[in-house]
Amino acid sequence: MKRRNLFRTAAALALTAAVAVTPAFAQETFTLKMAETWGPNFPIFGDTTKSMAEMVEKMSNGRLKIRIDSANRHKAPLGVFDMVKAGQYDMGHSASYYWKGKVPNTLYFTSMPFGMNAQEQYAWFYHGGGMELMQEVYDEHNMLSFPGGNTGNQMGGWFRNEIKTLDDLKGLKMRIPGFAGEVFAEVGVNPTNIAPGELYTALERGTIDALEWVGPALDLRLGFHQIADYYYTGWHEPATELQFLINKGVWEKLPADLQEILRVAMRTAAYDMLTHSVHENSKAWASIQKDYPNVQVKTFPDEIFEAMVEANTRVLAKAAEGDEQAQRIIQSQEDYLRDARAYTNISERAYLNTMAELE
Numbered sequence: 001m002k003r004r005n006l007f008r009t010a011a012a013l014a015l016t017a018a019v020a021v022t023p024a025f026a027q028e029t030f031t032l033k034m035a036e037t038w039g040p041n042f043p044i045f046g047d048t049t050k051s052m053a054e055m056v057e058k059m060s061n062g063r064l065k066i067r068i069d070s071a072n073r074h075k076a077p078l079g080v081f082d083m084v085k086a087g088q089y090d091m092g093h094s095a096s097y098y099w100k101g102k103v104p105n106t107l108y109f110t111s112m113p114f115g116m117n118a119q120e121q122y123a124w125f126y127h128g129g130g131m132e133l134m135q136e137v138y139d140e141h142n143m144l145s146f147p148g149g150n151t152g153n154q155m156g157g158w159f160r161n162e163i164k165t166l167d168d169l170k171g172l173k174m175r176i177p178g179f180a181g182e183v184f185a186e187v188g189v190n191p192t193n194i195a196p197g198e199l200y201t202a203l204e205r206g207t208i209d210a211l212e213w214v215g216p217a218l219d220l221r222l223g224f225h226q227i228a229d230y231y232y233t234g235w236h237e238p239a240t241e242l243q244f245l246i247n248k249g250v251w252e253k254l255p256a257d258l259q260e261i262l263r264v265a266m267r268t269a270a271y272d273m274l275t276h277s278v279h280e281n282s283k284a285w286a287s288i289q290k291d292y293p294n295v296q297v298k299t300f301p302d303e304i305f306e307a308m309v310e311a312n313t314r315v316l317a318k319a320a321e322g323d324e325q326a327q328r329i330i331q332s333q334e335d336y337l338r339d340a341r342a343y344t345n346i347s348e349r350a351y352l353n354t355m356a357e358l359e
């Protein structure tokens, strides 16, 4: 009698437990469609979306899947903002500064000339109020935006002729998009934007005199080192952060645990793109040095940087004019950069300087 009671109790408990771990929603699965700006199998950027999708599927035990459409499928590499906003796609992977012509204050969440490096900018995003400001901008457009992977400091670009004075920049035709293009225009450069597929030919035929793309790993694939000898160090995109976009209605339909899995996978994939970029750029640079001794790394002279820093301040002030939100974002970045850089100076920079002296 006693044994039978025990058995019954155990069976009842087992049943209760089974009910508790399998509530109705746990069975529900979701497949989100994501449009990426990049072509299929685009190195580094495309690896980031794939690894994010794999993490999500594994961590959710298959309850959340992400189907990625590259640019060859959706045919609108720079239409990602509109497609996710309208719900045509649930998610997107792109770069916030591509939308500055549509929504000017999206500009500030990729990388700013003379701004924070990747380490400082991640600190700003995750701990210094950057995420909140970015979300404030995207809230009005029915989307959530998250950091989507960092290229690290980008190279200043490939020049066919050496730049020795400010005069050498006057009338120079250069592919350099975004805010940096506006800054360059202030010092006499004729900036233009050209699709990646046409960059090599444009430089080879002299349609442009110089171009910037990303850094050794992605530049090497496009062959610029074969036609330009001068590879300048960067100033214009010190920490280019890509972005994950999610339609707000889609996000709100996900149960809390899947939201958290997605959030963690995006954050992990984003940060991992920075380490992946460092790895691929180091390998590519070693191979350029070995196989293309014609390539010389240069840094613009001080007079050019001084003029560009002034131009940058002027262009920023113009962007902030009469725009309270832009003023708050710019101020937040300026304040954060000041304190973070003071610390970088006594830590990373001091260490690198010490090492440079020992070389």
Ligand code: CA
Residues within 6 Å of the ligand: 154, 212, 213, 214, 237
């Ligand atoms: Ca670039």
